[in-house]
Amino acid sequence: xxxxxxxxxxxxxxxxxxxxxxxxxxxxNFWEHLQLTALAVGIGFVIALAxxxxxxxxxxxxxxxxxxxxxxxxxxxxxxxxxxLPFVGLGFDNALIALTGYTLLILLRNIxxxxxxxxxxxxxxxxxxxxERWRRVxxxxxxxxxxxxxxxxxxxxxxxxxxxxxxALVGEGGFGRFINDGLSRQFSTPIVLGAVLSVALAIACxxxxxxLERLLVPWARVGAxxxxxxxxxxxxxxxxxxxxx
Amino acid sequence: MPDIVRDMWDYLTSDAxxxxxxxxxxxxxxxxxxxxxxxxxAGVLAIPPAVxxxxxxxxxxxxxxxxxxxxxxxxFAIIVLIFPFSLRWGFGLGYWPTLIALVFLSIPPIFIxxxxxxxEAPADALEAARGMGMRGHQIVREVxxxxxxxxxxxxxxxxxxxxxxxxxxxxxxxxxxxxxxIVQGFTQTNKGPLLAAAIAVVLLALLTDAVFAWAERxxxxxxxxxxxxxxxxxxxxxxxxx
Numbered sequence: 001x002x003x004x005x006x007x008x009x010x011x012x013x014x015x016x017x018x019x020x021x022x023x024x025x026x027x028x029n030f031w032e033h034l035q036l037t038a039l040a041v042g043i044g045f046v047i048a049l050a051x052x053x054x055x056x057x058x059x060x061x062x063x064x065x066x067x068x069x070x071x072x073x074x075x076x077x078x079x080x081x082x083x084x085l086p087f088v089g090l091g092f093d094n095a096l097i098a099l100t101g102y103t104l105l106i107l108l109r110n111i112x113x114x115x116x117x118x119x120x121x122x123x124x125x126x127x128x129x130x131x132e133r134w135r136r137v138x139x140x141x142x143x144x145x146x147x148x149x150x151x152x153x154x155x156x157x158x159x160x161x162x163x164x165x166x167x168a169l170v171g172e173g174g175f176g177r178f179i180n181d182g183l184s185r186q187f188s189t190p191i192v193l194g195a196v197l198s199v200a201l202a203i204a205c206x207x208x209x210x211x212l213e214r215l216l217v218p219w220a221r222v223g224a225x226x227x228x229x230x231x232x233x234x235x236x237x238x239x240x241x242x243x244x245x
Numbered sequence: 246m247p248d249i250v251r252d253m254w255d256y257l258t259s260d261a262x263x264x265x266x267x268x269x270x271x272x273x274x275x276x277x278x279x280x281x282x283x284x285x286x287a288g289v290l291a292i293p294p295a296v297x298x299x300x301x302x303x304x305x306x307x308x309x310x311x312x313x314x315x316x317x318x319x320x321f322a323i324i325v326l327i328f329p330f331s332l333r334w335g336f337g338l339g340y341w342p343t344l345i346a347l348v349f350l351s352i353p354p355i356f357i358x359x360x361x362x363x364x365e366a367p368a369d370a371l372e373a374a375r376g377m378g379m380r381g382h383q384i385v386r387e388v389x390x391x392x393x394x395x396x397x398x399x400x401x402x403x404x405x406x407x408x409x410x411x412x413x414x415x416x417x418x419x420x421x422x423x424x425x426x427i428v429q430g431f432t433q434t435n436k437g438p439l440l441a442a443a444i445a446v447v448l449l450a451l452l453t454d455a456v457f458a459w460a461e462r463x464x465x466x467x468x469x470x471x472x473x474x475x476x477x478x479x480x481x482x483x484x485x486x487x
Contacts, residue, residue: 013329074454075447076410078427082443085436086249162319166414169431179325183417188329195322202319 015189025178026197033174033201036167037160039096044103044156051104052111053137062112069105077102077163081170095167102163103156110155114148115141147217154209161202165194175201252437262441266421269445276422276449279340279415280408283347287404290348291356292397299363299393300385308360315353320411323349328418343415350411351404358400362393395465402457409450423449 019026051069055062075083080098088094118141126140142149168176178194181187256262262269298304324346331342366389374388390397416424423446430439 013333074406074410074450076413076450078413078416078424079410079443079446082427082430082436082439083447085439090431162321165319165321169417169428176321179321183325191325191329195326199318199322199326206313 013188014192018189019193026193029174029177029194030197030201032172032177033161033164033198036095036099036164036172036174037157037205040099040160040164041103041153041156043096044100044107045153047100048104048107048111048152051108052115055108055112056115056137056141066105066108066112069108072101073105075101077166078169081167090170092172094170095164095172099160099163099167103160106156106159107152110148110152111145114145114152117148118144147213150209150213150216154206154213157205157209158202161198161205165198174198249436249440252435253440254437256435256437256441262438267425269423269441272421272423272425272442273445273449275420276409276412276424276446279344279347279420279422280405280412280453283344283408283412284351284401284405286344287348287351287355288401291352292359295356295359296363296385296390296393299360300381300389302364304360308357312353312357315350318349320346320350321414321417324414324418339415339418339420342418343412343420347408347412347415351408354403354407355397355400358396358403359393362396363389366392395461398457398461398464402454402461405453405457406450409453410446413446 051065055065077098080101081094084094084097088097122140122144123136126136131140164172164174165176165179167173168180173180175194175198178190178197180194182189182191182194261267265271295308298307324342327342327345328338331337331345336342363385370388370392371384374384379387412420412422413424413427415422416428423442426438426442427446430436430442433439
């Protein structure tokens, strides 16, 4: 290990000609990073939405479902890859299952919080207009829960991007491949490149979701800046006040 | 599948698992030591400014930014980014890059929870304190901080669980802890140590959570108002807050 230290300390931090020679790799890893992230968040969203609908219909189910997701969330990523190893081996399946597992808690909580935030008056009005239960959930409750849901997708996406980097250890990894390569070859350029690119991707996606949020729910721009949860709360309290008046 | 379980059993019943600086006890101790230092340093760095900002009721934007930034930056990336600098500036492998990254990681939950707790101290309690003639620093010490305790401990708990989980990654930059058998195991045929260490890390994370849950109950015998906790879990749903 001390050999690694000496080599890394001696060379320049970033060898730009190496970066220039590897633009193809950068693209390939970029797409892989995005693909894994999108698949994990997409599959996670479908599962979390199903769980949220169950939790809304049968309230007693929410506690156990949330506890299950929380337990999954608290498992360290390296340990989860290792524990999945006997069942699915190394590689894509392992990475995807672990990544999806980490998105569940975030998405479930945000969808349920969003659905709970729908004002009872609105629900009653929809019921009074003759909406059937599930049609009301689809046409009224879910659209009104959009801010919370988008906030959940945003956190889940950013979390997944960070974790994709770690999946390099099970043979996937997107930009994490650079880091793994650099660590094993004792070469700092790919380490720095992989780290900087994954941070940049995370921040870019974060900003993108903020913009998406504004686009989808233009009426919700009240309250503290940059805080979807707070905005959500402020919005409904404002609603209630005007309804009372 | 039975193969890997048998490998683990063989490993756990061998001397190698329990003795020397590569045995599970030594690795666990290294893991706990690093995590403890990281959370203490983060607490020292995060709590005082959060208390001051919460007391003067300023800096909401800063608080939100700290949380968002903490969420957006992948810890693994921080560890490996700090790594080359650490070598250059003579801090060496392993310990320092991991510690610095873990401190960064654990500041946001502690900061935001302390800030929220102090800032949202009940108005009537503050009024009563002022009516009793308390001055600014007395209000901080005797009203705002005690009232914020439950949230501060929750923040420490979220941080500690994350730190224990993430410290595992320190193995990649040469800090020998419970992550080391996992990282080495991915490329070895004998997956016994890998599985044993993975299970040990999970148990350690759960134990950390349980210790803080216990501390929460011991130190804060009165019940935590439900509304305030919900506010924090929406902005930072990062760990198991049972």
